[in-house]
Amino acid sequence: MSGRRHNTHFQRMLVAYDGSSQSEKAVELAFSLAECIDSTVLVFAVARPPEPATSVELGAVLDDAREHYEEGFKKIREKARAHNLEVKTDIAVGHPGEQIIHRAELEGIDLIILGRRGRSMISRMMLGSASERVLRYAHCPVMVVH
Amino acid sequence: MQNVWVLASLWVGLALIATLLAVWFKISTALTEIVVGTVAQLIISAFAVQGDLGAKSEWITFLAGTGAIVLTFLAGAELDPVIFRAKWKESTIVGLVGFVGPFLGCTAVAHYVLHWTTRSSWLAGVALSTTSVAVVYAVMLELGFNVTDFGKAILAACFVNDLGTVIALGLIFSPFTIRTVIFIVVSVALFVVLPFLTPRFFRKYGGRVSELEAKYLLFILFAMGGLAVWSGSEAVLPAYVIGMVLAGTVGKDHILIRRLRTLTFGLLTPFYFIRAGAFVSVPALAAAPLVFVALFFGKMVSKVIGLFPTVKAFKYEREEGLYFTLMMSTGLTFGTISALFGLNHGIIDQAQYSHLVATVIGSAVIPTMIANAWFLPRHLLHKSGEEKPVSQAVTLSAERGTP
Numbered sequence: 169m170s171g172r173r174h175n176t177h178f179q180r181m182l183v184a185y186d187g188s189s190q191s192e193k194a195v196e197l198a199f200s201l202a203e204c205i206d207s208t209v210l211v212f213a214v215a216r217p218p219e220p221a222t223s224v225e226l227g228a229v230l231d232d233a234r235e236h237y238e239e240g241f242k243k244i245r246e247k248a249r250a251h252n253l254e255v256k257t258d259i260a261v262g263h264p265g266e267q268i269i270h271r272a273e274l275e276g277i278d279l280i281i282l283g284r285r286g287r288s289m290i291s292r293m294m295l296g297s298a299s300e301r302v303l304r305y306a307h308c309p310v311m312v313v314h
Numbered sequence: 315m316q317n318v319w320v321l322a323s324l325w326v327g328l329a330l331i332a333t334l335l336a337v338w339f340k341i342s343t344a345l346t347e348i349v350v351g352t353v354a355q356l357i358i359s360a361f362a363v364q365g366d367l368g369a370k371s372e373w374i375t376f377l378a379g380t381g382a383i384v385l386t387f388l389a390g391a392e393l394d395p396v397i398f399r400a401k402w403k404e405s406t407i408v409g410l411v412g413f414v415g416p417f418l419g420c421t422a423v424a425h426y427v428l429h430w431t432t433r434s435s436w437l438a439g440v441a442l443s444t445t446s447v448a449v450v451y452a453v454m455l456e457l458g459f460n461v462t463d464f465g466k467a468i469l470a471a472c473f474v475n476d477l478g479t480v481i482a483l484g485l486i487f488s489p490f491t492i493r494t495v496i497f498i499v500v501s502v503a504l505f506v507v508l509p510f511l512t513p514r515f516f517r518k519y520g521g522r523v524s525e526l527e528a529k530y531l532l533f534i535l536f537a538m539g540g541l542a543v544w545s546g547s548e549a550v551l552p553a554y555v556i557g558m559v560l561a562g563t564v565g566k567d568h569i570l571i572r573r574l575r576t577l578t579f580g581l582l583t584p585f586y587f588i589r590a591g592a593f594v595s596v597p598a599l600a601a602a603p604l605v606f607v608a609l610f611f612g613k614m615v616s617k618v619i620g621l622f623p624t625v626k627a628f629k630y631e632r633e634e635g636l637y638f639t640l641m642m643s644t645g646l647t648f649g650t651i652s653a654l655f656g657l658n659h660g661i662i663d664q665a666q667y668s669h670l671v672a673t674v675i676g677s678a679v680i681p682t683m684i685a686n687a688w689f690l691p692r693h694l695l696h697k698s699g700e701e702k703p704v705s706q707a708v709t710l711s712a713e714r715g716t717p
Binding site: 216217218219220221222223224225226227228230231260261262263266267 | 336340341342343344345385388389392446447448449451452455456571572575578579645646647678679
């Protein structure tokens with residue numbers, strides 16, 4: 169691990185991943201940070217069920233989300249291997265903001281990195297912004313990538 | 315509208331709009347399809363002199379009916395028989411109470427408060443007695459309860475609750491004749507035989523391009539649906555139970571289930587839910603908004619009264635979030651199927667149908683809206699009940715690569 173600095177602040181990082189270009193940027197940034205300061209990275213995706221959930225649609229949405237994220241995770245793991253980084257991937261179900269905050273606490277994460285999605289005003293009112301919620305409630309520093 | 319293809323393009327166009335709305339707002343397609351159906355019918359009634367959406371056309375009725383049958387079958391097939399066998403006692407009691415409470419409570423509210431006829435009131439009770447398996451399951455996944463004994467028992471209870479709804483719908487409104495006896499005997503025989511016959515048949519002839527499995531299942535569902543209607547019952551009753559008895563075999567065939575979902579979502583359910591929405595009368599809703607309020611609170615109160623002591627008796631008092639969801643959520647599928655059954659058979663009129671569908675939607679949507687409006691991560695609520703301080707935030711531009 170030559171050229172890497174040991175740090176005491178950001179030993180464990182969580183990157184929120186949803187397959188968007190912003191989340192790809194967040195992953196890239198996390199990798200470059202992890203390379204510099206020798207941290208572990210958890211790439212974390214959240215499948216959001218439609219509201220209100222209906223029985224057959226819920227199963228379909230979750231299956232599709234798992235497939236979609238696993239495809240993205242494959243590429244991320246390959247990239248991590250190439251950079252010699254320790255990377256974990258996982259998928260949860262629920263509200264993205266809530267799940268990110270909860271997982272960060274459970275895993276003792278020191279830094280959350282996420283991309284900011286350019287949602288419309290109506291969409292933000294209906295769904296709430298995951299990044300705003302994470303900023304508001306997270307127990308650790310949060311980095312939002314534009 | 316006489317031209318079938320023009321009418322088909324109109325309906326599929328509406329389904330497309332509903333799907334886009336569902337994608338944009340991350341809400342369920344079933345909900346947007348009902349709303350789009352209602353709005354489309356309202357607009358057409360307002361601006362066209364003699365036009366309507368053609369919701370009573372035979373071919374639309376057939377597609378919508380097939381959608382309801384296949385959707386109900388798939389819902390039944392999601393049951394986990396292993397969990398149910400392990401937790402059958404708690405699940406049956408909680409499920410039955412979850413059904414009986416709102417069934418009797420909403421029937422009483424409809425009859426004594428709203429002065430609906432006896433049959434209309436029973437129908438209201440049936441339509442509002444459901445519990446959404448999907449809403450409960452989604453909450454369990456979020457909270458991680460899906461792997462706990464408590465979660466598994468509650469999920470199995472939701473299936474029992476919905477089974478109560480479907481049986482009540484199938485039997486209360488049909489006259490008990492020799493046809494009913496034949497229907498029950500044939501159904502029971504088939505429910506016993508199918509779990510043995512179906513996997514063997516699929517192993518021998520399945521896995522071909524000709525989609526033998528889908529044809530086999532549709533044949534059984536249509537045949538039993540036909541027998542149910544012949545006996546004066548409802549086609550979704552056998553479909554749900556067939557789904558449940560095949561859950562351990564067909565339900566585990568992921569590829570087959572995905573193919574059926576494609577058929578259902580791509581073609582069938584849009585017709586079902588848009589049609590259900592098209593019969594909703596907005597003027598009737600606006601004329602008597604208190605009917606919605608009475609039915610909504612009737613459902614909530616009767617669910618709470620029934621389930622609270624029952625769930626507590628099983629020492630599940632700490633998992634409030636889940637059983638509040640269980641108490642409040644109504645299944646869009648079974649709620650609308652029951653209401654539509656009542657409308658089609660003249661048990662309720664269009665205004666009563668509109669209020670029932672509005673209540674079904676309301677009890678599915680309002681808890682979600684409340685949860686989103688007063689958002690605080692659930693696990694933090696359990697800890698302190700107070701908002702945590704705003705975290706240190708760093709905003710960074712990836713293009714510049716500097717903080």
